[in-house]
Amino acid sequence: MKxxxxxxxxxxxxxxxxxxxxxxxxxxxxxxxxxxxxxERVLAAIEELGYRPNAAARSLRTARAHMFGLFIPDFANPxxxxxxxxxxxxxxxxGYVLVTGSASSAALGDYMDRIGQGRIDGLLLAGTxxxxxxxxxxxxxxxxxxxxxxxxxxxxxxVILDDARAAALAVEHLVRLGHRRxxxxxxxxxxxxxxxxxxxxxxxxxxxxxxxxxxxxxxxTPAGGAAAMARLLAAPERPTAVFVANVASAIGAMEGVRSxxxxxxxxxxxxxVHDLELASYLHPALTTVRMPLGELGRRGVTxxxxxxxxxxxxxxxxxxxxxxxxxxxxxxx
Amino acid sequence: MKxxxxxxxxxxxxxxxxxxxxxxxxxxxxxxxxxxxxxERVLAAIEELGYRPNAAARSLRTARAHMFGLFIPDFANPxxxxxxxxxxxxxxxxGYVLVTGSASSAALGDYMDRIGQGRIDGLLLAGTxxxxxxxxxxxxxxxxxxxxxxxxxxxxxxVILDDARAAALAVEHLVRLGHRRxxxxxxxxxxxxxxxxxxxxxxxxxxxxxxxxxxxxxxxTPAGGAAAMARLLAAPERPTAVFVANVASAIGAMEGVRSxxxxxxxxxxxxxVHDLELASYLHPALTTVRMPLGELGRRGVTxxxxxxxxxxxxxxxxxxxxxxxxxxxxxxx
DNA sequence: ATGGTCTGGTCAATCGTTTGACCGAAGGGA
DNA sequence: TCCCTTCGGTCAAACGATTGACCAGACCAT
Numbered sequence: 139m140k141x142x143x144x145x146x147x148x149x150x151x152x153x154x155x156x157x158x159x160x161x162x163x164x165x166x167x168x169x170x171x172x173x174x175x176x177x178e179r180v181l182a183a184i185e186e187l188g189y190r191p192n193a194a195a196r197s198l199r200t201a202r203a204h205m206f207g208l209f210i211p212d213f214a215n216p217x218x219x220x221x222x223x224x225x226x227x228x229x230x231x232x233g234y235v236l237v238t239g240s241a242s243s244a245a246l247g248d249y250m251d252r253i254g255q256g257r258i259d260g261l262l263l264a265g266t267x268x269x270x271x272x273x274x275x276x277x278x279x280x281x282x283x284x285x286x287x288x289x290x291x292x293x294x295x296x297v298i299l300d301d302a303r304a305a306a307l308a309v310e311h312l313v314r315l316g317h318r319r320x321x322x323x324x325x326x327x328x329x330x331x332x333x334x335x336x337x338x339x340x341x342x343x344x345x346x347x348x349x350x351x352x353x354x355x356x357x358x359t360p361a362g363g364a365a366a367m368a369r370l371l372a373a374p375e376r377p378t379a380v381f382v383a384n385v386a387s388a389i390g391a392m393e394g395v396r397s398x399x400x401x402x403x404x405x406x407x408x409x410x411v412h413d414l415e416l417a418s419y420l421h422p423a424l425t426t427v428r429m430p431l432g433e434l435g436r437r438g439v440t441x442x443x444x445x446x447x448x449x450x451x452x453x454x455x456x457x458x459x460x461x462x463x464x465x466x467x468x469x470x471x
Numbered sequence: 472m473k474x475x476x477x478x479x480x481x482x483x484x485x486x487x488x489x490x491x492x493x494x495x496x497x498x499x500x501x502x503x504x505x506x507x508x509x510x511e512r513v514l515a516a517i518e519e520l521g522y523r524p525n526a527a528a529r530s531l532r533t534a535r536a537h538m539f540g541l542f543i544p545d546f547a548n549p550x551x552x553x554x555x556x557x558x559x560x561x562x563x564x565x566g567y568v569l570v571t572g573s574a575s576s577a578a579l580g581d582y583m584d585r586i587g588q589g590r591i592d593g594l595l596l597a598g599t600x601x602x603x604x605x606x607x608x609x610x611x612x613x614x615x616x617x618x619x620x621x622x623x624x625x626x627x628x629x630v631i632l633d634d635a636r637a638a639a640l641a642v643e644h645l646v647r648l649g650h651r652r653x654x655x656x657x658x659x660x661x662x663x664x665x666x667x668x669x670x671x672x673x674x675x676x677x678x679x680x681x682x683x684x685x686x687x688x689x690x691x692t693p694a695g696g697a698a699a700m701a702r703l704l705a706a707p708e709r710p711t712a713v714f715v716a717n718v719a720s721a722i723g724a725m726e727g728v729r730s731x732x733x734x735x736x737x738x739x740x741x742x743x744v745h746d747l748e749l750a751s752y753l754h755p756a757l758t759t760v761r762m763p764l765g766e767l768g769r770r771g772v773t774x775x776x777x778x779x780x781x782x783x784x785x786x787x788x789x790x791x792x793x794x795x796x797x798x799x800x801x802x803x804x
Numbered sequence: 805a806t807g808g809t810c811t812g813g814t815c816a817a818t819c820g821t822t823t824g825a826c827c828g829a830a831g832g833g834a
Numbered sequence: 835t836c837c838c839t840t841c842g843g844t845c846a847a848a849c850g851a852t853t854g855a856c857c858a859g860a861c862c863a864t
Contacts, residue, residue: 143613145850156814161852171812188611193587194536195850197527198819207570213552214748222546226573235585237540237570240559252537252568254526256820278521280476360752389752415547419693419722421754426679445844478820489844494822502823504842527822533851589850 144189148253153183160184164191197256206442207239207253208262208435209246216414217431221264221286224435232443234259246272255279260442262286262435265331281443286438287431288330294450297437300459301331301411304427305338305381306345308409308463311425312379313346316469317407321351321370321377323391325384332358335383335411351377356387362399363390371398371406378470379407385414388424392466403468413462422465429455477522486516493517497524530589539585539775541571541768542579542594549747550764554597554619556771557768565776567592579605588612593775595619595768598664615778619771621663627783630770633792634664634744637760638671638714639678640794641742644758645712646679649802650740654684654703654710656724658691658717665691668716668744684710689720696723697730704731704739711803712740718747721757725799746795755798763790 150157155176162170163180183189197203208225210218222238229236229267237258243266250272254260261276264286273292276283285296290314312320325332326363336353343350352373356362363386370377382388395402402408402422410417413428434455441451483490488509495503496513516522530536539556543551555571562569570591571632574582576599594609597619597639606625609616618629645653658665669686676683685706689699696719703710704727715721718736721743728735736754743750746761767788774784 146852147850157851158814158816158853159812162813165852167853170483171810173812176812190584190612192531193590194527194530194852195589195819196587196852198525198531198821199850199852201819203527205590213546213555213571214549216547219546222573230574230578230582230585233585235572235582237572238546239568239570240555241563245563249563249568251523252563252566255523256527256528257526257538264697279523416749416752419749419753479822490821491823491845492843495843499821500823504840506842509842525820528849529822531819531851532821532823534849587820 144187145191145192149180149183149187149189152187153179163274171323201256203257203259204233205235205237205258206238206262206439207258208258208264210240210264211240211243213240216416217412218264220431221435221438223399224403224432225262225439226435227432228436228439232439234439236439243272247275250275250279260284260445262438262442264288264435264438271405279458280447282442282447284438284441284445284451286434294452297441297451297453297455298334299429299431299432299434299457300328300454301334301429302338302341304411304429304459305335306342307459308381308411308427309339309342309346311409311461311463311467312407313348313382315378315379315407315467318348318470319325319375319377319379320348320408321373321380322353323363323366323370323380323382323387324353324355325387327355328357332383339381356390358384358386360386360390363387364394365390367391367394368398371395371400377406379409379467382408382410385410385412385424385426387419387436389420392420392424401464405471407467407470409461409467417462418464420466425464425467426462428458428460428462430455430459433457474706476655477520478525479522482513482516482520482522483518484513486512488513508541526658530649532590536567536590536592537566538570538591539593539595539772540591541597541771542582542599543571543573543597544571544576544599549563549749550745551597553764554768554771557765558595558772559684559747559768561769561772565772567772567776569772571590576605583608583612593617593778595775596772597621597771598766599715615775615780617771617774617778617784619767622785627785629772630767630786630788631663631667632762632764632767632790633787634667634762635671635674637744638668639675640792641744641760642672642675642679644742644794644796644800645714645740646681648712648740648800650712651679651681651803652684652708652712654706654713655686655698655715656699656703656715656720657688658720660688662691665716672714689723691717691719692722693719693726696720697727698723700724700727701731704728704733710739712742712800715741715743718743718745718750718757718759722753725753725757735799738804740800740803742794742800746793750795751797753799758797758800759795761791761793761795763788766790 146157149160226236260282265288289296324336354366356366409425411427413426416428417424479490482493559569593615598621622629657669687699689695742758744760748760750757750759
């Protein structure tokens, strides 16, 4: 019940043993031989004083912080929320704390400077981090890192989802509905996910024996999606369905369809990647492909916890990918 | 360029000075008297070795971690994204790192145990934390805390927004449009924000000389909103406008209006609190009241940084509150 | 009686920084 | 010449926990 600063020494004094004993009891050191009643005394003292180990001292001595970091570009993007949840759950299960931060990629190096050395045992970089020499900064500091949902060019240290398969699922769904002119509203070509989804689209179209419809790229933003959709609809033979790489673009794309005086899904069907809660609030509710984002977070933590300094990881996460049909897809006119 | 574990001692050796000098140079100790060329040598050595101070050692010695925590109930809720951004920016400006975490309130105590002592200089609790003895745990550990957007019952240690004023703005907007039967779809009565918004609604109605329309409470969820709206519309004299306490409820409420065969805003206008990006994607786009959530995060960090152990804080954040008119409000039929 | 093993612990060095106390040399004033 | 400052640093004791090494006594076998 003391207010603060209870140390091992205090506990040891109350329990009338050496600090070493208290430490070993807390850490369940198997080499410790101790009488049950002594252990009880120690535990009672800990309880009585409300002792909590000092993380800084422990980190200093053991050179492990039992803390992982997760870096994301933007908290407002709900895609990351799912990744965070998965990562936090797994971290808790393995006895780590997961802390999440964001910063513009320009400020990322500065952020890591403020984090400093020895505070974090590893870093997950979700959808960010390739830029600005961060990687070499991490390597110099000997902080293990893994990229999520995004590949590093230099080192093989990433876990990604099977975006090609997701694209294929979307295209197959449209084909099954009877569509033959299926366009692709792609993401920006510098985004790794975008290129993988585009590749999946092309493969699936070939597989179905259909000609690749028009493809136009757009930023992962509603405005970009709207502009891109306008261009798609201006094509000589208007597509009857569009596979959109991303929900943000899809929101704009839907607007684009409406401003062309057309209706979804009557005139054109739309399906997008990532089943965000938001998708069901749109009008019409958006058909999406659900991917295991939470699993991605979990897997990242697991790998981080078991990674040896120079291991490489290049993993396409196996996990359920599923088409969620809502109202934005229907047979062609 | 060494790979890891560069310490003060290494730097001191290279610069041919005592560790103390290096430390004082880094921390810009004003009591240090040093020749410019010596300082240069030290700085050069730091640069050459790529030295970064060890945060654990520093925290241990100074008993300050230069790190604040922010706890939220759920990353998927975009309200918190704005708070986080504000808090992160302010923390960076003051030389702190802000780390964000979430956990069910049941797991909160466990989480803090894993965080341990001495790792965090203060904790912001956004929309959570009153439960489960967490507060007394924090006080025992002498970790300063502040609640954001949520009041603590026991201790006065919170910053909130002016939810009453937000409600008034919404009601005034509806009144100005000509509405007279304005109902209130409130939040759960245990939510502090909900009660403050309800109070604001009542005051504004009185102010306008209008009778308080029907009031029904609902969870902050779409399903809750839909059910509540159904009850509102079943009232003998149907309201022509509804002030909804929360966007999530409003999404359900809009669905509720549609399933009653009515149209927004032709038959009933809707306005809700918090101007989330999502609001502009709904159909019709939702009129909202914009509140300074980012400011709330900033202010929390500022206070945390300056708070004395037993200070109390009970602040209603002054900041711009603004009605954002979109398509969900119009004059009554 | 002696040596060996086991039990139930204790001792003390160490992790990397910070910081109050101290100190030798140079310069200045009386 | 002697004392006092100031300059430009150095010394060493913390901070709190961990952990390899060590040790006294009890017990057992030979």
